[in-house]
Amino acid sequence: xxxxxxxxxxxxxxxxxxxxxxxxxxxxxxxxxxxxxxxxxxxxxxxxxxxxxxxxxxxxxxxxxxxxxxxxxxxxxxxxxxxxxxxxxxxxxxxxxxxxxxxxxxxxxxxxxxxxxxxxxxxxxxxxxxxxxxxxxxxxxxxxxxxxxxxxxxxxxxxxxxxxxxxxxxxxxxxxxxxxxxxxxxxxxxxxxxxxxxxxxxxxxxxxxxxxxxxxxxxxxxxxxxxxxxxxxxxxxxxxxxxxxxxxxxxxxx
Amino acid sequence: xxxxxxxxxxxxxxxxxxxxxxxxxxxxxxxxxxxxxxxxxxxxxxxxxxxxxxxxxxxxxxxxxxxxxxxxxxxxxxxxxxxxxxxxxxxxxxxxxxxxxxxxxxxxxxxxxxxxxxxxxxxxxxxxxxxxxxxxxxxxxxxxxxxxxxxxxxxxxxxxxxxxxxxxxxxxxxxxxxxxxxxxxxxxxxxxxxxxxxxxxxxxxxxxxxxxxxxxxxxxxxxxxxxxxxxxxxxxxxxxxxxxxxxxxxx
Numbered sequence: 300x301x302x303x304x305x306x307x308x309x310x311x312x313x314x315x316x317x318x319x320x321x322x323x324x325x326x327x328x329x330x331x332x333x334x335x336x337x338x339x340x341x342x343x344x345x346x347x348x349x350x351x352x353x354x355x356x357x358x359x360x361x362x363x364x365x366x367x368x369x370x371x372x373x374x375x376x377x378x379x380x381x382x383x384x385x386x387x388x389x390x391x392x393x394x395x396x397x398x399x400x401x402x403x404x405x406x407x408x409x410x411x412x413x414x415x416x417x418x419x420x421x422x423x424x425x426x427x428x429x430x431x432x433x434x435x436x437x438x439x440x441x442x443x444x445x446x447x448x449x450x451x452x453x454x455x456x457x458x459x460x461x462x463x464x465x466x467x468x469x470x471x472x473x474x475x476x477x478x479x480x481x482x483x484x485x486x487x488x489x490x491x492x493x494x495x496x497x498x499x500x501x502x503x504x505x506x507x508x509x510x511x512x513x514x515x516x517x518x519x520x521x522x523x524x525x526x527x528x529x530x531x532x533x534x535x536x537x538x539x540x541x542x543x544x545x546x547x548x549x550x551x552x553x
Numbered sequence: 554x555x556x557x558x559x560x561x562x563x564x565x566x567x568x569x570x571x572x573x574x575x576x577x578x579x580x581x582x583x584x585x586x587x588x589x590x591x592x593x594x595x596x597x598x599x600x601x602x603x604x605x606x607x608x609x610x611x612x613x614x615x616x617x618x619x620x621x622x623x624x625x626x627x628x629x630x631x632x633x634x635x636x637x638x639x640x641x642x643x644x645x646x647x648x649x650x651x652x653x654x655x656x657x658x659x660x661x662x663x664x665x666x667x668x669x670x671x672x673x674x675x676x677x678x679x680x681x682x683x684x685x686x687x688x689x690x691x692x693x694x695x696x697x698x699x700x701x702x703x704x705x706x707x708x709x710x711x712x713x714x715x716x717x718x719x720x721x722x723x724x725x726x727x728x729x730x731x732x733x734x735x736x737x738x739x740x741x742x743x744x745x746x747x748x749x750x751x752x753x754x755x756x757x758x759x760x761x762x763x764x765x766x767x768x769x770x771x772x773x774x775x776x777x778x779x780x781x782x783x784x785x786x787x788x789x790x791x792x793x794x795x796x797x798x799x800x801x802x803x804x
Contacts, residue, residue, distance in 0.1 A: 356701050376707045388698030392720040392798050401716070405706045433798040 301368070302457050302489035303330035303353055308362030310348055310515075322348045324514035326362070330489055332456070335480075337492045337500035337507045339545065345515025346493045350461050353491060354382055367456055378406060380457040381450030381488075385465045387442035389434035389449075396421065396430040399449045406453060420448040423482055440471035447479065451486065458483070458490045465495065473533075476502055480528050497549070501541045502528065509548045519548040586768040594772035601757065602776040609753035610780050612669055613741035616676020617784070620737070621730060623677070624684030631685075632692035632718070642689070649682040654740060658747040666749050676740040683736070684729040691725025692718050724799070727792040734788040738781040754780065 310323040323345040330336045338346040351357045352364050355371040366374035374380060381402070389398050399417040408416075421427045424444040434442055443463055450458060464472045480503060483490055494500050500507045501523055509519040521544050525532055532538050568588050574580065575587040582590065595602070631638040653675060660671035695717060703713050745755025754777045761770035793799075 351701075354701075354705055356704055375705060378706060380705070382702070382705045384698050384701065386696075386698045388696065388702055390699065390717070390720070392723070392796070402706055405708050405712070435798065 300332045301329055302332050302334065302366070303328065303491060304363075304365040304368075305329070305349070305353065306363055308349075308352060308359045308364060310345065310352065310357065311360045314360070321514035323352075323359075324516045326515075326517055328508065328517065330457075330491060332489055333487050335483060335490045335492065335503055335505045337494055337504040338510060339494055339497065339500045339507055340510030340515075340549065341512055342495075343512040343515070344510040345512070346510050347461055348515065349510075350459055350491060350493050354380060354459050374457075378402060378453050379455060380459050381453060381455040382459045383443070383446045383450045383461070383463045385462040387434070387439070387446040389442055389445055391434050393433075394430065395426065395432050395434065395437070395445050398434065398445055399452050402449060402453050416452055417448075420452050421445075423451070423485075424448045424478065438471075440467050440475060443467060443475065444478070447475075447482070451482065451488070454486065456489060458488045460490065461493045462495065463492075464499070472499070473530075477528070477530070479503065497542050497545050498533070498538075501525075501538060501545060502533065507545050509545065511549075511551070518551065521545050521548055583765055583767050586771055590768040591771040591775065594768045595775055598769060598772050602754075602773060605752065605754045605757045605773065606776050606780045608669075608750075609738070609741050609745065609755065609777070610783075612672040612744075612753065613676050613737040613780070613784065615673045616741060617680050617734060617737040619673070620677035620680025621684045621733060624681045624729065624733075625688050625726065627681075628685050628688035628692055628722075629714070631689055633714075638689065638693075642686075645682055645685055648678075653678050654743050657744040661747055661749050669750060671749065672741050672744040672753075675744045676737045679736050679740040680733040683732040684726070687725045687729030687732075688722055691722030694725075695721060723796055727788070727795070730788050731785065731792070734784040735781045738777065738784050742777050742780075 305326055305328040308323060308326045309321070312320045312322055326345075326349060328336075328349070338349060340346050348357065352359050353366060353371060355364070355366075355375040358372075364371040367379050369377070369379065389395075390401070393401070396414070396417045399420050400413040403413040403416055418427065418430065421430055424447055426441060426444055426448070429437060429441065434445065437445070443466075446463065450460075464475055467475065476499060482488075490503075492500070492503060494503075504523050507521045507523060508517055509521065510516065511518045521541070523541055525535075525537055525541070572588050575582075575585055627641065631641050656678070657671060657675050660674055664670050699717050699721070703709070703717055708716065742753065742755040742758075745753045746759055750756070751760070754773050757773045758770050758777070761767070761773060
């Protein structure tokens with residue numbers, strides 16, 4: 300079972316105008332169920348565009364995108380994925396709990412069900428004590444955890460993340476990475492993760508997909524084979540050799 | 554205390570300076586009455602001021618309610634249809650440039666002389682503009698992340714408006730309402746200057762002035778000022794109640 304299948308996708312913005320841009324050119328990508336795949340590359344390589352195509356927030360100019368074997372549009376309408384962005388994007392007028400409940404509310408779930416599920420999700424991200432707080436009362440890291448809880452609230456088979464830790468400090472970032480891996484392992488969620496950071500991609504992923512700009516395309520894939528994903532592994536020679544490998548692939552000098 | 558004390562001290566000092574200027578400078582009381590004389594009238598006329606303020610206040614309130622409701626509904630319609638917004642904003646700007654208070658005598662002639670309707674119309678029209686413009690701006694400013702999120706939830710149309718646009722626009726709506734609340738009182742009072750019913754603060758001010766009873770006229774002006782303040786503070790209180798997520802940050 301494949302979680303995501305992208306084939307022959309090209310994305311052209313402002314077609315036929317002087318400012319025409321080819322954001323993605325002939326991209327193929329498959330993500331297996333339960334797999335954690337990172338998209339990495341410099342600005343303008345189209346990694347965020349690719350994520351938005353999978354999320355059906357954009358429609359591809361050519362090619363097809365399938366999520367869990369269904370067309371991307373149908374998958375979106377069925378809420379077959381959860382999504383989180385660099386900005387937590389919480390609704391400041393809703394309490395933390397009601398933010399997590401929102402996707403459930405839109406699915407028409409009952410109040411009791413929503414409350415139970417939101418409590419479960421907040422427990423998962425370690426914010427059970429903050430259910431009644433408003434987002435503005437939380438730190439950036441806590442807000443991002445709420446956003447992840449919200450993305451996972453409908454128990455989606457797929458999690459899409461666009462630099463979710465990009466705006467956080469290094470310490471918070473590393474802690475959230477560990478938490479995210481634990482959550483994904485616990486829920487069996489497949490993940491597509493967009494990032495700028497090579498160590499982040501290596502630490503989180505089963506596979507790192509390297510992209511390059513003008514036009515945006517996939518230039519290489521690095522399989523990550525680490526014995527464990529804990530704080531010790533970040534210092535291991537194995538980890539650094541993978542980082543080096545991804546860096547070389549990014550530069551295009553194997 | 555620190556926030557309240559300085560303005561109170563300045564206010565008291567200004568009153569003392571005013572009193573001294575009038576009594577020592579021997580300014581004729583029909584030009585500028587002393588605060589003590591106005592205060593005396595304020596006490597003597599308190600029942601009249603209260604009933605006149607109630608009459609003007611009701612007109613202002615009704616004007617505020619319908620003007621605000623119309624402003625918010627119009628903004629919602631205009632935010633929904635781009636063409637409507639493109640057409641309505643210039644029209645609203647022209648409407649605002651029009652000295653609406655100048656419509657009062659014309660509206661007075663349209664209705665019976667015992668009607669409160671023209672005043673409520675004027676107050677409502679004046680309220681409409683700031684509420685419309687601010688609400689429209691609020692409705693249009695949607696966080697792009699919120700937009701993408703709601704798309705990912707397949708939520709659009711009224712669901713999107715109800716869950717994202719309207720609550721997001723609330724701070725803007727209240728900015729408009731705060732301006733409008735004082736304007737409504739001004740409009741309701743000034744509209745009375747052009748005849749019609751003689752029950753409100755505006756008509757009391759003109760009649761007192763016509764009888765050269767200036768301290769009494771000033772006492773009604775103070776009444777109008779207090780009425781405006783009550784409207785403004787009530788709006789502030791409603792703003793706090795409507796947006797608990799902001800109130801909790803302040804406390």
